[in-house]
Amino acid sequence: MLELRKMTKMLGDKLVLRNITLSLEKGEILAVIGxxxxxKSTFFKCTVGLLQPTSGEILLDGKLVKKNSAEIKQRIGFLGxxxxLYNNLSPLENLKFYGKLYKVKDLDRKTNELLKEVGLYLFRDMPIRSFSRGMMQRLAIARVLLPDPDILMLDEPHTGLDQEAVTLLNNIIKNKRDSGTSILIISHDFEQVHALADRAAVLKKGKIVSTRRIREEVSLAEMKxxxxxxxxxx
Ligand SMILES: Nc1ncnc2c1ncn2[C@@H]1O[C@H](COP(=O)(O)OP(=O)(O)OP(=O)(O)O)[C@@H](O)[C@H]1O
Ligand SMILES: [Mg+2]
Structure with a gap:
């Protein structure tokens, strides 16, 4: 589905990513830990198009992705x-704004559904300025899911979430996986990685040093x- 070939990134005179070759399969949750x-974040930004890789290729369904491709922006939903989000707008207004931008069909129904899913429906008309970090993160998650991307890239998505929201996010991620979405998660949270990942890759000093199947094969202690x-x- 998404394939990275020999991706490198120089920042200043430092080689931050070194020849990263990695693929994300359809309907798989891959965790990158390190x-x-x-x-990790540099890798994330290069993959979603926020940073230009110094060299290497990105392929989507076997097709080479051009620089700044609109396709990658449409198909990858990312949470960095x-x-x-806009502080002066309410959750509903924020989602409507993005929904129009992404030309989401059936927007009213979808925004309501998502706000209920992330537990913000009761706060839907309140400017988000006063929201807690966790509430912001919940809304950010809803925003990412709105255009229904078939690839999700999440950089430390559990940050700031309470236990209830962690469970909620994990259920969303697993349901998405089961309906065919490919998901890449960057995380330090071993417990969540273990609960979610089908596979994990270790990134060390800019290199993928090992990948391993996790789901139903490795205990949390073994993974650590x-x-x-x-x-x-x-
Ligand atoms: N603008 C920059 N110029 C030079 N080096 C940079 C720049 N930005 C980041 N780096 C370096 O790139 C390396 C990777 O940074 P990155 O943020 O990708 O790490 P990370 O794995 O996400 O770390 P963390 O777990 O702390 O989030 C670091 O050594 C950092 O010092
Ligand atoms: Mg980081």
Missing amino acids: PNGAG HESF RWYEAEVKSS
């Missing part, structure tokens, strides 16, 4: 560290041991 500074061994080895 220590601080490993290059910025929420891309694998990660620590991969990060320690040179």
Whole structure:
């Protein structure tokens, strides 16, 4: 579905991503884990088009993606560290704004459905200025889901969420996976990675050093041991 070939990224004179080759299959949840500074967010930005990779190729369904391609923007929904929400608008207004931008069909029904799904329906008309971090994150999640992308890329999506919202997000992610969406998650949260991922890849100093099947094969403790061994080895 989404394939990255030999992606590299230089920032200043530093090689932050080194020859990353990785593929995301249809209906799969892939987690990318790695220590601080490993290059995870840079990898994320290069893949979703927020940063231009220095070299390498991105293929969508086997087809080479051109620079700044509209296709990648349409098909990939991404949630990074910025929420891309407007503080003076309410949840409903924010979603309507994005819905029009993305030409979402049946917008009224969809926005209401999503607001209920993320637990913000009661707050739908309140300017989000006063929202807590977790409420913002819930709305950011709704925004990403609105155009129904077939690839989801999430950078630390559990950050700021309470236990209820974590469960809610995980259920959304699993349901999306089961209906064929491909999902890439960047996370430090081993428990969530273990609960969600079909596969995990360890990114260390800009390189993918190991990938492993997780779902139904590896216990949480085993996954942690694998990660620590991969990060320690040179
Ligand atoms: N503008 C820049 N110029 C030079 N180096 C940069 C720049 N931005 C980031 N870096 C370096 O790139 C490396 C990777 O950063 P990145 O933010 O991708 O890491 P990360 O794995 O997401 O870390 P974290 O777990 O802390 O979020 C770091 O060593 C950082 O110092
Ligand atoms: Mg990061």
